[in-house]
Amino acid sequence: MAQFDNVSVKKKANVYFDGKCVSHTVLFPNGTRSTIGVIFPSSLTFNTAAPELMEINSGICKVRLHGEEDWKEYKTGEKFTVPGNSSFEIVTLETLDYVCHFE
Amino acid sequence: MAQFDNVSVKKKANVYFDGKCVSHTVLFPNGTRSTIGVIFPSSLTFNTAAPELMEINSGICKVRLHGEEDWKEYKTGEKFTVPGNSSFEIVTLETLDYVCHFE
Structure with missing residues (x-):
């Protein structure tokens, strides 16, 4: 699905981060919201309030969740989840295009 | 109006322009479309296909339409139009947040 309807x-x-991350907020009829955006090549730490589901539209990133030792790689078409009230480090070597769903 | 509905x-x-301009495309029920985006501090030339109406959500820019001698300044809440099949130069000294309507 290339677009959100209704x-x-x-x-x-x-x-955010001096323009390293740019997104727009999408609001759904059921009250949930997502952000759609890009992360330019960088190494950033995001804090979460609500739990997040990150879907990669294009690009490659390495991610380490708070409290974990290992980095995991995610690329086009893949997704990962982050608990609420937590954080994750993300390294992008090329521009990452993503959808972030908040639960 | 802070958001587009339906x-x-x-x-x-x-x-575009190595990340100097980032936008997302919005499609309206009547078949028209807009892009919502940002332009980071830069000096750029945009070519137009369809006529455009540019609305400034925040920031300041100086614009010179193709064939004109003078630059005009536009800031938060202001708008300008660009003919189709033309171009305009735009200089942003701070990040510009905009809505661009295509006719």
């Missing part, structure tokens, strides 16, 4: 979308972008 | 939105971002 949604609301906030006009203003979310810009 | 629209479709493409999941994948449009990334």
Whole structure:
């Protein structure tokens, strides 16, 4: 599915980490929301409030969840989950295009 | 109006000029479309196919349309139009957040 239908979308972008991450917020009829965005090549740490499901539209990243020792690689078409009230480190060597669902 | 309702939105971002411009495409029920995005500080030239209406959500830019001598400044809440099959130069000294409507 290349697009979300019957949604609301906030006009203003979310810009984090000096522009290393840019996203737009999508609101669904059931009250949930996602952000769709890109992460430019960088090494960042994201903190989570709600649990997140990250889907990779394109690109490759390495991810290490808080409290874990190992890094895992995710690429186009793959996804990973992050617990709420936690954090994850992410390294992108090329621009990552993603959808992040908040639960 | 801070958001678009009852629209479709493409999941994948449009990334131009080595990441200086990042946008997402919004599709309206009447068949028209807009892009919502940001332009990081830069000096860029955009070519137009369809006529465009650019609305500035935040930031300041200077714009010179193809064939014009003078630069005009636009800031938060202002808008400008660009003819189809033309171009415009845009200079942003701070990150510009915009909505671009295609006619």
